[in-house]
Amino acid sequence: xxxxxxxxxxxxxxxxxxxxxxxxxxxxxxxxxxxLLVCVIFALTLKQQDDNAxxxxxxxxxxxxxxxxxxxxxxxxxxTEWPGSVAKIGFPNFFKxxxxxxxxxxxxxxxxxxxxxxxxxxxxxxFRVFEPLYMHVTTGYWGSSAHFNSWEAMxxxxxxxxxxxxxxxxxxxxxxIVPLLHYLTAGSAKGRIVYVITLPPxxxxxxLTAxxxxxxxxxxxxxxxxxxxxHKLALxxxxxxxxxxxxxxxxxxxxxxYLSIVDSHTKxxxxxxxxxxxxxxxxxxxxxxxxxxxxxGTSREANWHFGGLDLPAHNLYLEAxxxxxxxxxxxxxxxxxxxxxxxxxxxxxxxxAHAPPPILRQLVPALQVLIGMDILFSFASYGLSMYDWYxxxxxxxxxxxxxxxxxxxxPASETDTPSVTVQTWRPLPSRL
Numbered sequence: 517x518x519x520x521x522x523x524x525x526x527x528x529x530x531x532x533x534x535x536x537x538x539x540x541x542x543x544x545x546x547x548x549x550x551x552l553l554v555c556v557i558f559a560l561t562l563k564q565q566d567d568n569a570x571x572x573x574x575x576x577x578x579x580x581x582x583x584x585x586x587x588x589x590x591x592x593x594x595x596t597e598w599p600g601s602v603a604k605i606g607f608p609n610f611f612k613x614x615x616x617x618x619x620x621x622x623x624x625x626x627x628x629x630x631x632x633x634x635x636x637x638x639x640x641x642x643f644r645v646f647e648p649l650y651m652h653v654t655t656g657y658w659g660s661s662a663h664f665n666s667w668e669a670m671x672x673x674x675x676x677x678x679x680x681x682x683x684x685x686x687x688x689x690x691x692x693i694v695p696l697l698h699y700l701t702a703g704s705a706k707g708r709i710v711y712v713i714t715l716p717p718x719x720x721x722x723x724l725t726a727x728x729x730x731x732x733x734x735x736x737x738x739x740x741x742x743x744x745x746x747h748k749l750a751l752x753x754x755x756x757x758x759x760x761x762x763x764x765x766x767x768x769x770x771x772x773x774y775l776s777i778v779d780s781h782t783k784x785x786x787x788x789x790x791x792x793x794x795x796x797x798x799x800x801x802x803x804x805x806x807x808x809x810x811x812x813g814t815s816r817e818a819n820w821h822f823g824g825l826d827l828p829a830h831n832l833y834l835e836a837x838x839x840x841x842x843x844x845x846x847x848x849x850x851x852x853x854x855x856x857x858x859x860x861x862x863x864x865x866x867x868x869a870h871a872p873p874p875i876l877r878q879l880v881p882a883l884q885v886l887i888g889m890d891i892l893f894s895f896a897s898y899g900l901s902m903y904d905w906y907x908x909x910x911x912x913x914x915x916x917x918x919x920x921x922x923x924x925x926x927p928a929s930e931t932d933t934p935s936v937t938v939q940t941w942r943p944l945p946s947r948l
Contacts, residue, residue, distance in 0.1 A: 522622075558618075582614070585844070588847055613901050621910040626918075641692065657673075687725045691733040693718060697715070730893075794829075795829075798834040808840070815839055859880070876918060883915075
């Protein structure tokens with residue numbers, strides 16, 4: 517009973533968190549509903565029996581590394597530059613991201629719950645994209661702008677007024693949705709209709725963000741999907757046709773901005789070069805406190821005080837180095853590597869499994885593409901205290917747990933290496 521209530525409350529928390537309900541409804545913010553939900557769900561989750569026997573060594577490793585990262589971030593607070601800011605703001609925000617692992621791994625115990633969580637998650641994320649896109653079409657809303665050549669500016673689509681997210685953040689949402697939709701709708705006529713209808717506006721919104729990192733992420737998704745596809749020629753033709761048909765509809769500023777990814781002679785090339793210079797500044801700032809860093813959530817503050825930049829590190833790995841130091845970065849990279857290995861093992865197990873849940877055949881390739889893209893996208897985006905990696909880690913653990921019964925039911929010939937028959941030694945017959 518507690519488990520069902522906990523899962524239902526987790527879905528409520530997902531909706532509240534991603535749709536920013538406290539910002540939309542002041543009464544929810546005043547009541548601290550998100551914090552109350554987290555506390556209640558934690559209490560319900562702790563009461564349920566933890567089935568350690570069903571976990572694989574890879575899952576134990578990922579859990580241990582993540583808990584080690586949490587413990588390290590907490591224990592090192594007194595050794596950071598601004599321990600008060602970390603304790604009041606940085607660590608609580610990190611903890612809110614961490615709960616996506618803990619709640620997903622602890623409460624998603626059946627294929628039905630997994631499907632329900634994915635539907636709710638995708639619905640919330642798609643709303644976050646379509647809301648500002650609808651406002652753009654009906655009222656001319658943009659939400660943000662970019663400056664180049666010191667005097668020119670261009671509008672960029674960002675999140676809706678009640679969803680405080682910049683254009684790169686909106687692009688990150690879109691490139692998260694696309695691979696999940698691509699694979700999760702496979703095998704269903706209704707799902708494919710939804711995919712075909714929603715993909716064009718999603719890509720249009722991505723173009724309007726003018727996010728070069730988002731466009732690189734989309735390219736990574738296309739490449740990874742193409743590598744996994746059995747219809748490589750048809751897929752390449754579709755992608756080429758989409759690019760060829762879209763280019764004439766880009767205005768001069770958008771075309772110039774995307775061209776600046778590969779051309780250093782465009783008007784937007786300087787802003788691309790500034791990103792690399794920013795990384796150098798981030799690294800110098802990090803090396804001022806290389807052991808324990810400045811503390812969770814202090815990347816922007818550190819860059820302002822010691823680097824002259826009023827921005828957080830737009831590179832997840834440099835952000836982790838700034839905030840947690842060398843040892844914290846090593847722990848985070850080990851955690852990411854464990855998630856990748858766990859998903860690879862789940863994909864291998866899926867091949868051997870006997871009649872696994874269909875949702876797993878769709879989710880595993882989706883996560884493989886999503887993680888591959890996210891590793892690349894993280895070079896141009898912060899996110900140490902964001903949900904992405906922690907949710908993917910939780911989903912990977914759920915996949916391993918749901919695969920266990922299917923592996924147990926598989927015939928021995930499918931799960932085990934055939935043994936070699938060894939005959940008892942007998943003397944050769946005499947020739948005499």
